Amino acid sequence: MGVRGRRTRLPRSVPSWFRSGHRELGLCLLIAAVLVGIGMVDPRFHSTGTWNDLLVRSAPTMIVACGVTLVVLTGEIDVSVGSQMAFLAAILGTMVSRTEWNLSPWIGLPATLAAGAAIGMLNGILVTIGRVPSIVATLGVMTALRGATTWMMGGSNIEGLPDALTRAAKQGLFRAGPPLGVVVAAGTAFVCYLLLHHMPLGRHLYAVGGGREAARLAGLSEIRLKWFAFAVTGFLVALATIVDVPRLPKIEAGIGVDFELLVITCVVVGGVSISGGRGRLGGVLLAVLLMTLIRPVLTFLEIGESGEKWAKAVQGVMILAAVLSDRAASRGVRREP
Amino acid sequence: MRRRLSSRLFATYLFLAMWIGASGCGSSSPESKNSGGAAHSKRTVCLLPKIKGISYFTSCHRGAVEAADELGDIELIYDGPIDGDPKKQAEMIEQWTVDGVDVICVAPNAPDVVANAMREARAAGIHVITWDADGTADSRSFFVNQATAESIGRGMVKAMVDDLGPDAEGDVVIISSDATSANQNAWIDVMKPALAESRLRLATIKYPGENASNALADAKDVLQKYEALKGIFGISSVAFPGAAEGVEQAGKSGQVLVTGLSTPNDMRRYVKNGTVKSVVLWNTIDLGYLTVRVASALARGDLKEGATTFDAGRLGTLRVVGDHVVLGDIIVFTRDNIDQYDF
Amino acid sequence: MRRAERRRSPFAWWHEGALLALLVALLGIASVCVPSFLRLENQLLLSRHLWEMAILAIGMTMIVITGGIDLSVGSMMGLCAVTLGMTYAATSSIAAGCLACLAVGIACGALNGLLITRVRVHPLIVTLATMAAFRGVAEGISQGRAYSRFGEPFAVLARGGPGGVPWPGVFFLVMAGIGALILGRTAVGRFLYAIGNNERAARFAGIAVDRVKFGLYTFSGLLAAMATIVYSARFDTAKADAGKGMELDVITAVVVGGTSIFGGRGNLGGTVLGLLLIHETRLFIGRYWKIDELRSIVVGILLIASVLIYRMLARTEDRA
Structure with a gap:
């Protein structure tokens, strides 16, 4: 009953691109299949309206998933991003709303970004210096922040964000042009891509996640790298809050409920190894697109009233299939304990 | 040996202090009087x-x-x-x-x-x-x-039919909370027969949960999907503003009416700009x-x-x-x- | 292995000592602030808030000891509840409902176990996915309906019990006793610690790691079904949203109880203390301040603080 005993050969029918490491291609084909399929059912799905909205909708998930990818690559996890978003939205709203302090966005936005980075740093300190396992630390932060946000808001909503902010989030910075969220998401993805795949810092993050001892011997500071990843995540949550929350009708304590689950699902479906060190940003971005597609596709399929109650099941089974498929395909190629 | 013990004790007391500090921080609240x-x-x-x-x-x-x-x-x-x-x-x-x-x-x-x-x-x-x-x-x-659930369900349908005019035909969509939400399901059970009496067709029911982003997304999707859409019922505190915001962002204020249950303060903006004609509440x-x-x-x-x-x-x-x-x-x-x- | 355990024990006892001290301090403060807090009948009555979480925590402790995690326990409860309700509605026999519920629980757990051992995906990922799938299927097959009115004999299950101790409590104590026995006195228990410490080494040492893990996740499914029966009896309702968010509560209790999320360390005694500490903290805040926001703030801080302190203790031990 050793490791060797069960190793099975790869079935011939499984195409090689589907083996681990080729997750991006698999996701691309899956997305293409979904798009072609829904196009045949209802061609109106492929309108500029739907597509524009799809990108706007995926923006916050994409921005935050970039940060969480960094964290997961170092072998840690952050489950507090949803609560962080609610907390930061409350801070943003309190500072810049006409009905609250009515500060200039030039003060409010940097302050929100700083607050986000600070929460991320707190997570990072707990995990690195406090040596609390990240799933525990961020679970605690998630619970506590949600309670704190509800308490802070005292049961009322915040409305009246500055017009510049809501206009930028809904229509774009200028009269034409893409909404702010899409621009910021594209920028974030680009910077993170450069960082991860073309800069020494990215290699160091992989190294820490891939083999802690080896990274230490190579002279890398595990503490500093992990701390950096958590701080970046906090900062990116703040960024996502700024570009996405003004689209919503009001700021309430329930913002970002289950957001952490969505983000982590995207990271995992995107092929990033939960034990760190393996995975690419491209897969995560494609996974975000796929997960964002599910809701509108189900609407356009007209699955009917009782079908709508199966929507969550469809989503769940898709996630299950996505995380199992390429592992099942790559069995015998590489195994993890 | 002594150092070990003292640091353990220190840690234990720090734990105690943090815990008591955490639970003590609410003691100044006015509700702290024991009942x-x-x-x-x-x-x-x-x-x-x-x-x-x-x-x-x-x-x-x-x-x-x-x-x-x-x-x-x-x-x-x-x-x-x-x-x-x-x-x-x-x-x-x-x-x-x-x-x-x-x-x-x-x-x-x-x-x-x-x-x-x-x-x-x-x-x-x-x-x-x-x-x-x-x-x-x-x-x-x-x-x-x-x-009652009866009067709420009927009230929402009546508001929609009145706003659209008695001869209006077309689709309506309900955006609810979760599929398991007891109150919303009770209202839907009343709304269905009431809608059947009108000329409006209930196209589908969406379940975005208590999530504002999902509610907004669902509203925009049904606007794209159903060309004959005349109205959206947003029947939770998250779904109603979400649906109104979706209609407004899609530039269909006045063409697709939104109604539901909400406090007037939350919906005032949408009533003023014509996205919402009637808000049902008490x-x-x-x-x-x-x-x-x-x-x-x-x-x-x-x-x-x-x-x-x-x-x-x-x-x-x-x-x-x-x-x-x-x-x-x-x-x-x-x-x-x-x-x-x-x- | 025995020696290793013995060498570990001073850590564990310090952590449990700290938890116990904290619990005593909390009960002391609470009984001053709320005079009726310590009254036995009140404690027994309100203990029903605890039992489902406690039953799930037995399996979760063992899973976390092996270095795994089960995020799907709450959703399994949803699926089990729907099964119980639908079977009862079809046969109007509560025994049939419970049997079906147990069968589905075991099947769900076995599915988790199968995916983890055969497909070799990390438990966190498998159960994250099945968490979404089980809940979705539960909503789909029940169409969101609630099943209710299970009749008097079933309700007694949650309300009555020998000498004031509710039946779920008796049941939990028996299960926890068996669990503690397995963990502390049997070869399987040692295997669990071995897997948690170093799975590869455990494999090479000839432990049937896959079989143990498969059994463990199946056991967790069985416990989820049992928790569902308790839950349905307590509320006289079975619906797809049963056990929502329960996984996080249970993991919190297990971690506060001193079980390392990395595996290899922990025991049921600590988990019981962790459960009690969280339960009494919630009760105290609920009965004294009556502010729900405060409950989640304090429980969140408690979770982080307990591990932070343990780490500090362990570090001083390392240096010595």
Whole structure:
């Protein structure tokens, strides 16, 4: 009953691109299949309206998933991003709303970004210096922040964000042009891509996640790298809050409920190894697109009233299939304990 | 050796200090006075909302505080689950039962789930009433009836049909909460036959949960999907503003009407710009006010079974029909009257 | 292995000592602030808030000891509840409902176990996915309906019990006793610690790691079904949203109880203390301040603080 005993050969029918490491291609084909399929059912799905909205909708998930990818690559996890978003939205709203302090966005936005980075740093300190396992630390932060946000808001909503902010989030910075969220998401993805795949810092993050001892011997500071990843995540949550929350009708304590689950699902479906060190940003971005597609596709399929109650099941089974498929395909190629 | 021991002790005490510090930080709040049955001069009334922290129930709380201040001998406790979990509602009722409070006013988020806890509270001699939504019949003595599931469901459909005109044909969509949300499902059960009587077709029902982003996304998707869409019902505190925002962002204000249940303050913006013609609700401040009035009367023994009228302070004399204290019917807020209300 | 355990024990006892001290301090403060807090009948009555979480925590402790995690326990409860309700509605026999519920629980757990051992995906990922799938299927087949009115004999299950101790409590104590026996006195128990410490080494040492893990996740499914029966009896309702968010509560209790999330260390005694500490903290806040926001703030801080302190203790031990 050793490791060797069960190793099975790869079935011939499984195409090689589907083996681990080729997750991006698999996701691309899956997305293409979904798009072609829904196009045949209802061609109106492929309108500029739907597509524009799809990108706007995926923006916050994409921005935050970039940060969480960094964290997961170092072998840690952050489950507090949803609560962080609610907390930061409350801070943003309190500072810049006409009905609250009515500060200039030039003060409010940097302050929100700083607050986000600070929460991320707190997570990072707990995990690195406090040596609390990240799933525990961020679970605690998630619970506590949600309670704190509800308490802070005292049961009322915040409305009246500055017009510049809501206009930028809904229509774009200028009269034409893409909404702010899409621009910021594209920028974030680009910077993170450069960082991860073309800069020494990215290699160091992989190294820490891939083999802690080896990274230490190579002279890398595990503490500093992990701390950096958590701080970046906090900062990116703040960024996502700024570009996405003004689209919503009001700021309430329930913002970002289950957001952490969505983000982590995207990271995992995107092929990033939960034990760190393996995975690419491209897969995560494609996974975000796929997960964002599910809701509108189900609407356009007209699955009917009782079908709508199966929507969550469809989503769940898709996630299950996505995380199992390429592992099942790559069995015998590489195994993890 | 000594250093090891002292640092362990230090760690233990730090743990203790942090914990006590954390739990002590709320001690300065005004509600910190213990109510454990010792203060007989004041009657303790617990007001349990479906969800704590949303503006609808906060405005009810405003009315409740007003009534408690007026009456003078009421200690009002307002607490509920911040995530709207009916299980936690039941657990809060059980805790208050052990505390021996005088009256518990429940807004059941799932009548079946809280029924056992309410029955036990009654068996322990506590007055239990329901407000906002009714519970199962034997679990409470009175229901402060601002509207029943029947009148809410029919009211929303009527508002939509009136706004569109009686001859309007086309699709409507309901955006609800979760597929398991008891109250929303009860309303939907009423809305379906009511819609069948009209010329509108119920195209689908979406379940975005209590998630504002999902509600907004669902609204935009159905706008794209159904070309003959005439109206959207947003029947949760998240779905209604989400649907209105979606219609406004899609530039279809006035072409696709949105209606649902909400406080006027939350929807004023959308009523003014024409996205929403009618908001169906009741006076939430009066609802909170009346609930505490009824609770107080029960505790004093002024309100008994079989009563037909009830003196409700500033609301005047109200009817009692069976075990329902009737606040009045639903109000439809429109562009013309919405500025008269501030809650 | 025995020696290793013995060498570990001073850590564990310090952590449990700290938890116990904290619990005593909490009960002391609570009984001053709320005079009726310590009354036995009150504690027994309100203990029903605890039992489902406690039953799930037995399996979760063992899973976390092996270095795994089960995020799907709450959703399994949803699926089990729906099964119980639908079977009862079809046969009007509560025994049939419970049997079906147990069968589905075991099947769900076995599915988790199968995916983890055969497909070799990390438990966190498998159960994250099945968490979404089980809940969705539960909503789909029940169409969101609630099943209710299970009749008197079933309700007694949650309300009555020998000498005031509710039946779920008796049941939990028996299960926890068996679990503690397995963990402390049997070869399987040692295997669990071995897997958690170093799975590869455990494999090479000839432990049937896959079989143990498969059994463990199946056991967790069985416990979820049992928790569902308790839950349905307590509320006289079975619906697809049963056990929502329960996984996080249970993991919190297990971690506060001193079980390392990395595996290899922990025991049921600590978990019981962790459960009690969280339960009493919630009760205290619920009965004294009556502010629900505060409950989640304090429980969140408690979770982080307990592990932070343990780490500090362990670090001083390392240096010595």
